[in-house]
Amino acid sequence: MDAKELLDGMSVYSRLREAILSGRLSAGARLVSQRLAGEFGVSRTPVKEALARLEGEGLVVREGNWGYNVRTISLRDAEEIFEARLVIEVASAERAAQRATDDEARAMSRLLRSCHQHLRSENLVEFQHTSRAIHELITQATGNSQLIRMFRQVNDLVILFGISLLRANPYRAQDILKENEAIVEAIQRRDSNEAVRLMRLHIEKGHSSFRQTAASIRPAISLF
Template identity: 30%
Template sequence: MHFDPNDRQSLTARVYEHIREDIIEGRYANGAYLVETKLAEELDVSRTPIREALKQLELEDLVVSIPNRGVMVQGMSSHDIDDIFTVRYLLEGQAAYWAAERIDAVNLARLTEIVELMEMYTRKNDVANLARLDTEFHEVIFSASDSRILRHILTSLHRNTRQVRVNSLSTPDRPSHSLSEHRAIFEAIERKDAAAAKDAMESHVRNARKRRSAEGEAPDAQ
């Protein structure tokens, strides 16, 4: 892999995103050590952006620096995932409520497009595109809520559970159930029914927690 070494800010950001994605998707096992020189060689960059990226990841508790040993992957534990869904339940309903009140024409058009694409990819059982659209759907709502704080918190939480969504959408019947839940949220926002949007979003997240308890696995796609 090659990154443009002339764009320092973009270089560090891309290196950070690449390593972060590998951690979230489990390419680096929890407890594994990340070696700067090896990462620099793999990504064809100097050690400086690697070091800066690892510092940023440590601030997110995805890695931890161990004196005299190096940087160790912490990743996302089952407890972490459970915490994420608890926080999402508490906050995403409010984001949907505000989105119904504040959404503009651009974001509404994008939500409409996303739901239409979800319908098409559900028929095709295209898990990769469904997972991508799932993320986009929620991020549009975060943006439409017009709350910088909620957008920042919830976007980060969603990114940390991307692989969970992919895994869940691979299970039988989950894509169609997910589509129904997203459509209910969208329709409430479209008609500017803030209370219904909040209820639909909370039900959506609550259902994931119920499935997690029933299956004894990470929460389902959102």
């Protein structure tokens, strides 16, 4: 691949990834390299490279010989994601309460204020992304590169189905905000035990809400 194709591939990758994680490309959407090459005005080679990279990240899956689909999150996938979050994010909350710098603690507060703004404007996509940014910052505050790597591997999948779930149950957003505020306050007080308790409760409540929403909408949407 020459330099132009490499740059084209990076651009296609970034644009497709943003479209998937913003919900503009919904779960199950077909992604055909020839069609995408025409839409982006590039050759098929950078499109194929971008799709292969997204496949490696778990955001798209190969469908036969003709192309890819945006990944759909099965019930089993979701159960495994919540289980992974309990391992990664509860540990991160404990370490963040012990290690977060004052700058990191202030940055968490700024993100919470952004969440309030997105909720007031009913922008659930940006709310979801900013909420997850708080959790990423909590993990970064641990200073543990392995926790950060594991968080990022899971986080795209959390966003992938989280936006659809919030659209199906927008009332959950207000609870998410309150729970995140309590977690951040515990971290800022350096109360690691409370941060652990609240993070675990937050994830368990999210899991319970997911199960209730899935049971009510499973026949009507393509997520499950």
